[in-house]
Amino acid sequence: MIELFQYEFMRNAIMAALLTSIACGIVGTYVVVRRIAFISGGIAHAAFGGIGIGYWLGINPIITLLPFSILSAIGIAVINQKKHIQEDILIGIFWSMGMALGIILVSLTPGYAPDLFSYLFGNILTVPFSDIILMCILDIIIITTVYLLYKEFMAIAFDEEFAEISGIKTNILHIILLSLIAITVVMLVKVVGIILVIALLTIPPAIAQQYTRNMKTMMYLSSGIGMFSTLTGLWLSYMFDLPSGATIILFSGCCFGVSCLARKLTPAKI
Amino acid sequence: MNNNKEEIVKLNHIWAGYQGIPALEDVTLSIKKNDFLGIIGPNGGGKTTLLKIILGIIRPLKGEVTIFGKPPQKIRKQIGYVPQTRHFPRNFPANVLEVTLMGRLCYSRLFTNYSKTDIQIAEEKLQLVGLKEISYRPIGELSEGQKQRVFIARALASEPKLLLLDEPTASLDTCIQQDIYEILKNLKKNMAIVLVSHDIGVISSHVDKIACLNKKLFYHHKKEINTKDLEAAYKCPVDIIAHGVPHRVMKQH
Numbered sequence: 001m002i003e004l005f006q007y008e009f010m011r012n013a014i015m016a017a018l019l020t021s022i023a024c025g026i027v028g029t030y031v032v033v034r035r036i037a038f039i040s041g042g043i044a045h046a047a048f049g050g051i052g053i054g055y056w057l058g059i060n061p062i063i064t065l066l067p068f069s070i071l072s073a074i075g076i077a078v079i080n081q082k083k084h085i086q087e088d089i090l091i092g093i094f095w096s097m098g099m100a101l102g103i104i105l106v107s108l109t110p111g112y113a114p115d116l117f118s119y120l121f122g123n124i125l126t127v128p129f130s131d132i133i134l135m136c137i138l139d140i141i142i143i144t145t146v147y148l149l150y151k152e153f154m155a156i157a158f159d160e161e162f163a164e165i166s167g168i169k170t171n172i173l174h175i176i177l178l179s180l181i182a183i184t185v186v187m188l189v190k191v192v193g194i195i196l197v198i199a200l201l202t203i204p205p206a207i208a209q210q211y212t213r214n215m216k217t218m219m220y221l222s223s224g225i226g227m228f229s230t231l232t233g234l235w236l237s238y239m240f241d242l243p244s245g246a247t248i249i250l251f252s253g254c255c256f257g258v259s260c261l262a263r264k265l266t267p268a269k270i
Numbered sequence: 271m272n273n274n275k276e277e278i279v280k281l282n283h284i285w286a287g288y289q290g291i292p293a294l295e296d297v298t299l300s301i302k303k304n305d306f307l308g309i310i311g312p313n314g315g316g317k318t319t320l321l322k323i324i325l326g327i328i329r330p331l332k333g334e335v336t337i338f339g340k341p342p343q344k345i346r347k348q349i350g351y352v353p354q355t356r357h358f359p360r361n362f363p364a365n366v367l368e369v370t371l372m373g374r375l376c377y378s379r380l381f382t383n384y385s386k387t388d389i390q391i392a393e394e395k396l397q398l399v400g401l402k403e404i405s406y407r408p409i410g411e412l413s414e415g416q417k418q419r420v421f422i423a424r425a426l427a428s429e430p431k432l433l434l435l436d437e438p439t440a441s442l443d444t445c446i447q448q449d450i451y452e453i454l455k456n457l458k459k460n461m462a463i464v465l466v467s468h469d470i471g472v473i474s475s476h477v478d479k480i481a482c483l484n485k486k487l488f489y490h491h492k493k494e495i496n497t498k499d500l501e502a503a504y505k506c507p508v509d510i511i512a513h514g515v516p517h518r519v520m521k522q523h
Contacts, residue, residue: 029363033359033362033363035359148380148381149380149381150383151371151372151375151378151383151384152375152380154364154368154372155372155375157359157362158358158359158362158364158369158372159353159358159372161327161353162351162353162372162424163372163375164327165325165326165327165346165349165351166346166372166373166375166376166428167346167375167376168375209361209363212363213361213363213364213365213408213410213411214363214364214365214408215363215364217363218363
């Protein structure tokens, strides 16, 4: 198996798996703790509109994906804040309209859309080195932002009203957090595809949550579990010649199931 | 008696409501230093709205609210708020000290960690409420009474001159309620306390002054409420001889 490492595409795939796991571990912790998995799914699917725009303009879709993703995140954050609107319906609308826009733009683009499938379902084996550089930069942005705003994010996650009273600008922080999710979505598109992004944002932290009650530990643990499941999923997809993204997700889901079972079967602590 | 004490909160002819439905009607209230005021009234009578007006989270439709003479938004560091404990996420990955430290947010700057002073003060307040030993226990593992005490410590961490509590004993057993009231009695020396509750009996045996609120406020700056006020507030005959309502609270008649 060591001969695999001599192939650049394999080295890139492994780097991509590791770098995206870091982002998922950190941002996913907030997604699970704040229970915003539905909002995150909305951002991910709406972002497909950004890919459509890229195709239509004839440029690398990732370039248009990033700003469009962040704009979707801001749009959803602003909706979130208007308390008299029913939030889940509006997120559903954002979700589907973004996808519909992407589909229409792709169909309007003359010629064959070569990578469409890989944006929807991921293809970690075709990640170019330039994407690895981008993932490094995005990781640095995420880590720096969370490090600088750690106590503020924790305050709004635990008790938003109290944070507001204490003078924290909760609206702006909410927008920043959703933007971090948008950035993570961009990183994950090549790895597992837009449809399955939500799985990597939620499964590793959900497993980590069963083992720790400390937020920093939860982030480290989620990143580690993410790395383990993406690398193992990648290996399994290689061994059995299966689509990589889907195998990663299926393996992650099974890990979650095993973890739940293990906890049920071990005697409870007194 | 007590009329020349420093006035902390002044509500002047406050009207408040949501989308045309009035929650408070022409409420005028003055709270002075060292007051320990209990506000009782039926659910939906505007008690939480009143607290939010004092905190400055809700703006009144008419009338003026000032704290130490300034609008509430400018003076939030002086106000400690203890919300109801019911709606908090279970299994939240934070410990008791981390939650208490959130009370220091109003003093801390963006992009920095809490300072050594912040941590010292948070630990001090935890000591005050008797929870210093479990500073590192995850908040999800605490009982309701312990959680309530953490929220009090959190509110105290900003060293406020005014403490607002929203139904602090709502889901607690009577003996735990006693603990909370003991803590509040000791705090009274340093600050004004306003406590909102729907439980007449318990509140009346601990606070110094009582007001009834049901959109309109009935307040006589005393620890007496007559049955007329109570019935006007609750809009139904109140059984004075009910358990736990000490007869000294009622005016002689």
